[in-house]
Amino acid sequence: MPKLVDADARRRAVAEAVFRVVRAQGLEQASLRNVAEAADLAIGSVRHYFTNHDELLTFALDELIARVERRLMARVNQVYAATAAADRRAAVEDLLGELLPLDPDRHDEAVVWLEFTNAARTRPALAPAARRLHEGIRAIARRVLEGVGAAEVAVEAERLAALLDGLAVDAVLQPDLITPDVMRAVLGRHLDTLPRAVH
Amino acid sequence: MPKLVDADARRRAVAEAVFRVVRAQGLEQASLRNVAEAADLAIGSVRHYFTNHDELLTFALDELIARVERRLMARVNQVYAATAAADRRAAVEDLLGELLPLDPDRHDEAVVWLEFTNAARTRPALAPAARRLHEGIRAIARRVLEGVGAAEVAVEAERLAALLDGLAVDAVLQPDLITPDVMRAVLGRHLDTLPRAVH
DNA sequence: AGTTATTTGGCACAGTCATGCTACAAAGGG
DNA sequence: CCCTTTGTAGCATGACTGTGCCAAATAACT
Structure with missing residues (x-):
């Protein structure tokens, strides 16, 4: 397997990216793409840790x-x-x-x-x-x-x-x-x- | 010309449609299409009274x-x-x-x-x-x-x-x-x- | 009656969106 | 060494967005 990442820590890091996007551009702009970019991840990676856009937001x-x-x-x-x-x-x-x-x-x-x-x-x-x-x-x-x-x-x-x-x-x-x-x-x-x- | 509409009254009527959409679905959903539908107008008609989406919202x-x-x-x-x-x-x-x-x-x-x-x-x-x-x-x-x-x-x-x-x-x-x-x-x-x- | 200005409707385009799906790289255990 | 699991990446699709542009229908005015 690859780097073997701490999944929970990753999810929290993505949540912080959500906060940054919401802070700067509003919740409306907190799309998977924008959040992934703010977290410095590929959009596919973010989707690996969150099944849904909704789940991403509720987790945040x-x-x-x-x-x-x-x-x-x-x-x-x-x-x-x-x-x-x-x-x-x-x-x-x-x-x-x-x-x-x-x-x-x-x-x-x-x-x-x-x-x-x-x-x-x-x-x-x-x-x-x-x-x-x-x-x-x-x-x-x-x-x-x-x-x-x-x-x-x-x-x-x-x-x-x-x-x-x-x-x-x-x-x-x-x-x-x-x-x-x-x-x-x-x-x-x-x-x-x-x-x-x-x- | 057609029916010769009171432009100001029309603009206010469209603004009310904006309110209804925002009330029910949030400002995020107040697109030209949704507002036009709520106002019972074609999207092109709404655009005739407002040059911009921004102008529509600021007017409302x-x-x-x-x-x-x-x-x-x-x-x-x-x-x-x-x-x-x-x-x-x-x-x-x-x-x-x-x-x-x-x-x-x-x-x-x-x-x-x-x-x-x-x-x-x-x-x-x-x-x-x-x-x-x-x-x-x-x-x-x-x-x-x-x-x-x-x-x-x-x-x-x-x-x-x-x-x-x-x-x-x-x-x-x-x-x-x-x-x-x-x-x-x-x-x-x-x-x-x-x-x-x-x- | 013909002309003209206003209103209405819609097509096309480039952009964004979430999501289903597939493909591949990487590293741990046997 | 191989294989299996986990992470990463991206393509394709269908839906939505605002806006530039165009065409038709309408009714007032000359």
Whole structure:
């Protein structure tokens, strides 16, 4: 047999090529040909690791979600570890900030997320993963807002989640206006005005 | 000559066909052929009213924005007309609600908006119109928040605009979870917690 | 009635797309 | 050494795209 390649690593490398194409030219342009070129592979090679174009895209989306989840896990532990009020507030801010495109890497991630989650509206294959991410964000928002009254937690969680989604979308679409500084200021202000939940 | 058609009305009718296709199948599928079929015209006819595919899309986007602006104008006047505090609060809620997909028509509008504004990220022809809409929403947010301190108005306007964008996006992508009731509750809650600006 | 400008319809072309299929190179195990 | 498995590459096909170009049908105006 030839070089005996680590198939999983190859699939992840191709997924990264998908991200690059989507980032630069939109999901619409993430054809097998363009992705193969971005991955520096022949189109036939890419097809050896993915049976379908759909499977390529769903794998890439799953990979993106896994990456976000990995980052969030570490931050969640930080919140639980923080006992002092000031520490907890900072930990919460870091945790929620992980959902915002505050640095170039996460900006690219947010771009790809918006492209995929929007495409999921009309592409059934992508819908389950997009849904999982949507609900995951709500779960985090609810957990962070434990301190508010039970009657309000549902509305407040939705408000926080919508704010995070909106900031991410705005930063993706108008990056020169919605800078990391603006996002941090808005998130901080939002947490300041919450009853007595997070501080 | 033939039937002597009102060219402007025809262009608007074709734009509506664009909306229907984008709504049902995504902007990616808004090809000349699909749009022509949705408009019940021959492809050559559509091309008679639009020199370009790009011109067709930019016209449709401009048309969408004009429609939103028309709706907002009426609401803005209502805010100025309201003198009593309770009236003003209701007028503001109606005005901002105009930016949310609270009924089926506005839901379709929001779907098309998201498709276009996202596409504008990688399609230069659409960028100016998307930008205008983005800034228009900020202008409204700032005007509504006149009451808050000058130091905070920038951050608060961004927070309100991001919340509106986020609610719209979430309702477009997960319409069974983010219902009009949820959106109204979240917006109401947000206005309640603002300093003493709107009430 | 004839002319002319507008509208409509469609053909042809070059490009892109996903995918079924085949062919071949390479390296590990017998 | 051979053979079998794995990876790589590419050809062929049918479908779709925007656009240049052309031809016909239509109705208003002279």
